[in-house]
Amino acid sequence: xxxxxxxxxxxxxxxxxxxxxxxxxxxxxxxxxxxxxxxxxxxxxxxxxxxxxxxxxxxxxxxxxxxxxxxxxxxxxxxxxxxxxxxxxxxxxxxxxxxxxxxxxxxxxxxxxxxxxxxxxxxxxxxxxxxxxxxxxxxxxxxxxxxxxxxxxxxxxxxxxxxxxxxxxxxxxxxxxxxxxxxxxxxxxxxxxxxxxxxxxxxxxxxxxxxxxxxxxxxxxxxxxxxxxxxxxxxxxxxxxxxxxxxxxxxxxxxxxxxxxxxxxxxxxxx
Numbered sequence: 001x002x003x004x005x006x007x008x009x010x011x012x013x014x015x016x017x018x019x020x021x022x023x024x025x026x027x028x029x030x031x032x033x034x035x036x037x038x039x040x041x042x043x044x045x046x047x048x049x050x051x052x053x054x055x056x057x058x059x060x061x062x063x064x065x066x067x068x069x070x071x072x073x074x075x076x077x078x079x080x081x082x083x084x085x086x087x088x089x090x091x092x093x094x095x096x097x098x099x100x101x102x103x104x105x106x107x108x109x110x111x112x113x114x115x116x117x118x119x120x121x122x123x124x125x126x127x128x129x130x131x132x133x134x135x136x137x138x139x140x141x142x143x144x145x146x147x148x149x150x151x152x153x154x155x156x157x158x159x160x161x162x163x164x165x166x167x168x169x170x171x172x173x174x175x176x177x178x179x180x181x182x183x184x185x186x187x188x189x190x191x192x193x194x195x196x197x198x199x200x201x202x203x204x205x206x207x208x209x210x211x212x213x214x215x216x217x218x219x220x221x222x223x224x225x226x227x228x229x230x231x232x233x234x235x236x237x238x239x240x241x242x243x244x245x246x247x248x249x250x251x252x253x254x255x256x257x258x259x260x261x262x263x264x265x266x267x268x269x270x271x
Contacts, residue, residue, distance in 0.1 A: 020166075021045075021058035022066050039169075060169035061177075067163075095153045102146045109139050 019026045019041040026041035040063060044055040047066075056062050112135055 019058055020060075021063045022070060024058055026058070059173055060166055061171075061173045064166055064170040095157070098149050098153055102149070105142050105146065109142060112138070 017027055018024075019028050020039050021041070024041060024045065026043060026045075028039050029042050040058045040060060042058060044057045046053045047056045056066075
């Protein structure tokens with residue numbers, strides 16, 4: 001029986017204290033420094049995105065998304081924990097399938113040992129020894145393959161655990177960012193409401209000023225109308241006074257007319 005051996009999966013390592021962002025040469029932040037958890041440099045580094053250089057800050061969240069892109073996986077929509085859980089489930093299914101295959105291989109080996117026992121009972125010592133050596137070699141190969149496969153799955157589980165930890169860190173950063181955005185939005189909404197209240201108050205004040213100005217304009221127009229009526233009445237009164245003066249002048253004789261009348265009276269007396 002021949003078995004195709006597969007090498008165990010080897011997790012990619014990194015230098016201690018280096019930034020865990022893929023391809024970043026910078027050292028990680030000081031563990032005692034304030035801010036986000038250490039493990040990433042936290043610096044903005046240029047990165048090629050479809051031929052365009054953009055600045056990306058190296059954090060757990062951006063590193064998780066970058067690994068997803070490099071692995072050719074679709075965008076997780078900002079849900080790193082969900083993606084990590086899905087990957088862990090796939091690894092679990094692979095491990096269960098490997099355990100099933102290992103059980104089948106062990107069952108086959110036991111069957112071969114049983115057949116070997118029967119053959120040993122019927123064969124000679126040399127043939128039995130040769131066949132036993134063959135079975136031992138095949139069993140050793142199967143066990144080695146099982147160990148390699150188990151080691152590969154252990155490495156995959158370890159990598160999945162690291163990815164899950166990274167995903168939790170990325171999720172914590174995403175939650176912190178959402179909280180910051182929510183706080184900023186509430187602050188902006190509060191400022192907007194305050195400005196809206198100030199604007200409403202200013203409009204109300206302007207409306208009152210306009211109403212007051214309209215009242216002043218109406219009062220001024222009324223005063224002007226009263227003044228015009230008073231001037232018209234004064235003009236009429238002046239006209240009446242002038243007419244009265246003219247009439248009185250016509251009724252009262254002047255000095256010339258009085259002298260003429262006196263001379264007329266004197267002339268008849270002299271005759």
